[in-house]
Amino acid sequence: xxLPSIFLGVTAKQLLVLVTVGCVAAxxxxxxxxxxPENLALETFIRSQEQVxxxxxxxxxxxxxxQVVAYPGYxxxxxxxxxxxxxxxxxxxxxxxxxxxxxQGIEVTEIRRP
Numbered sequence: 001x002x003l004p005s006i007f008l009g010v011t012a013k014q015l016l017v018l019v020t021v022g023c024v025a026a027x028x029x030x031x032x033x034x035x036x037p038e039n040l041a042l043e044t045f046i047r048s049q050e051q052v053x054x055x056x057x058x059x060x061x062x063x064x065x066x067q068v069v070a071y072p073g074y075x076x077x078x079x080x081x082x083x084x085x086x087x088x089x090x091x092x093x094x095x096x097x098x099x100x101x102x103x104q105g106i107e108v109t110e111i112r113r114p
Contacts (some may be wrong), residue, residue, distance in 0.1 A: 001027060004103060008085055012019060014065070022072060023074075035075070037065055037081075042082055042097055042106065043062045043084070043086070044097075045060050045084060045106050046059070046062055046084060046097070047097055049095075051062065051108065051111060052086060052088075052093065052095060053088075053112060054092075055088070055091070055093050055111065056087070056088020056090050056091050056092065057088045057089030057090040057091075058088060058089050058090065058094055059086055059087070060087045060089065061086075061087040062084050062085070062086050062087070063084065063085045063087075064083075065083045065085050065094070065097055066081075066082070066083045067080065067081070067082045067083070068080070068081045068082075071080070073112070077100055077101045077102050077103075078100075078101045079092050079098055079100045079101060080097070080098070080099045080101070081098050081109070082097045082099070083095070083096045083097075083099070084097070087094060090101050091113070092113070092114055093111050093112060093113055094108040094110070094111070094113075094114050095108060095110070095111050096108070096109045096111075099110065
C-alpha cells in the first residue's frame with residue numbers, strides 16, 4: 001500500500017481539500033460584497049421611502065439578503081424580488097421590493113421586523 005505524499009505534515013489530499021474550501025469561501029464572500037448599479041438604485045429607493053424612515057429612523061446600512069428573478073408565465077413579463085435588511089437608528093426591518101421587467105417603477109411589497 002503506497003504512503004500518501006506528505007509536505008509540511010499535510011497530505012496531498014488534505015491540501016487539496018483545504019485549497020478547495022478556501023476557494024469556495026473566497027467566492028462566496030466576494031459575490032456577496034458586490035454592489036451592482038441596479039442594487040445601488042434599489043438601495044437609494046429604500047432610503048427615499050418614508051415608511052422605512054418612520055420605522056427605523058435614519059438608515060445606517062442596507063444589506064441584500066436575497067434576490068429572485070421569476071417568470072410566472074410564458075407570455076408574461078418577468079419580475080425581480082429583492083429582500084434587503086435595513087439597519088436604522090431605531091432598529092432593523094426587512095424590506096421586500098418588486099421590479100417588473102421592462103417597467104421603470106419599483107414597488108415595496110413588504111416591510112417587517114425580523
